[in-house]
Amino acid sequence: MKRKEFLVMTGGLLAASAFLPVGMMSCQRKEIKSSRVKVSTLIYELHLRQAWTLSRGTWTTRRNVLVRLEKDGIAGYGEAAPIPRYQESAESNQEFIKKALPILEKDLWTFQDRWQELDQLAAGQNAAKAALDMAILDWVCKSLKVPLYKFLGLDRNKTLSTTFSIGIDEIPVMQKTAQQAKDFQVLKIKVGLKDDKKIIEGIREVTNRPLRVDANEGWKTKEEALEMINWLADKGVEFVEQPLPAANLDDYRWLKERVKIPIIADESVHKSHDVPSLASAFHGINIKLMKCGGIQEALRLVAVARAFDLKVMIGCMIESSLAIAAAAALTPLFDYADLDGNLLIDNDPFKGLKLEKDRWLLPEAPGLGIEPVIPEW
C-alpha cells in the first residue's frame, strides 16, 4: 500500500515544496496542523472475494484512490475507481488530484464553479473528478450538518434495491454465486465472452429470479446481438446492457427498432452532452459517478435523460462503501440500481453504509455518512 500526502495552505504559505514524498509525513505534521486546506490521497488496493471476469479481462484486485479533504476542521472524503479503458490508473488519478490543488484552495461553497474548473483542468480522469466532487460535497454537507440525500431533497425511504452482479466464470461457480446471493431480488449476469446461452441456461437451472444481462460490448454484430437479446427476452431477462461496441450507434438504432426488451447504454455514455445522440439508439442509460465525473454531473445526466424519455440506471465500478454511499444517496432519482461494488471486496476501508436484504440504508450522519476504518488514514 502506498501513501502520498500533500498540503495546500491558502495565502501561499506553502508552495510546491509542500508535496510530500512517501515516508516524510511524520516530520511535516506541524505544517499539516497549521494549514487551512489539507488534501491527502491514498492508493488503496481492494481485494476481490473472487476473481472478477468481464468480456475485457479478469481482476483479483483493484487499486482505487481515496481522498481526504480537510478545511476548517472538517474532513470530506472521496474515492476514485480509475477506469483503464479510458486511460486512467491510480497514478494518473492521483496526479490529477495533485494538479487540482489550486482549485481546492478556493471557496468550496460555490461547488458548482469548482466542478466546472475541475472538468476543464484536463480531459478525462473522470474518476479523479468524481472523487473530488464527492469530497467537496461531503465537506459541504458536514459543514451544514446534513446528510447528502437531505441536502439534495431526496427521501431516504425511497432508495432502490441493488442487483447483485455475477462475473463470468465456470457455470457451476456462477450457479453457486447465484444461490448464495439469495437476498437479492434481481441478479445481473455478465456475459460477452463465449457460451453465453449456456451461462443463462445454467443460471436458470438454479433460480427463477429476474435477470439483467451485461455484455460489456462483447457481441460483435447487430445480427448476433438481436438474436441473443430476443433469446434472452424469453429467458426472463429484463434488459441488456451495452451489447455492442460503444461507438456503433447506427447498429444500436437498428437494434432498438427490433428488440423485445430494452437496451441500456453504459460504455456509450459518459456525460450529459452524450445523451441527446443516444436517445434514438437506447431505451436507457447507465450512469456511473466514475464515468461522468461525480455527483453533480450524474444529476445533470438524470435530468437530460428524463427530458429524452430515457430510463436511468445507476451503476458502479469495484468501489469501497465510500463511493457506493455517494451513489446510493442518489437512487431515489433512478429506475434501477446496480451498486454492489463494495460487496465484491473483503477489505472495505470505510464503514457506515448498511444493507437491508438488497436495499442500501443510507446513514443519517452528515455528508456521505461513512467513516474510515483503516489506521493509515
Ligand code: MG
Ligand atoms: Mg455495464
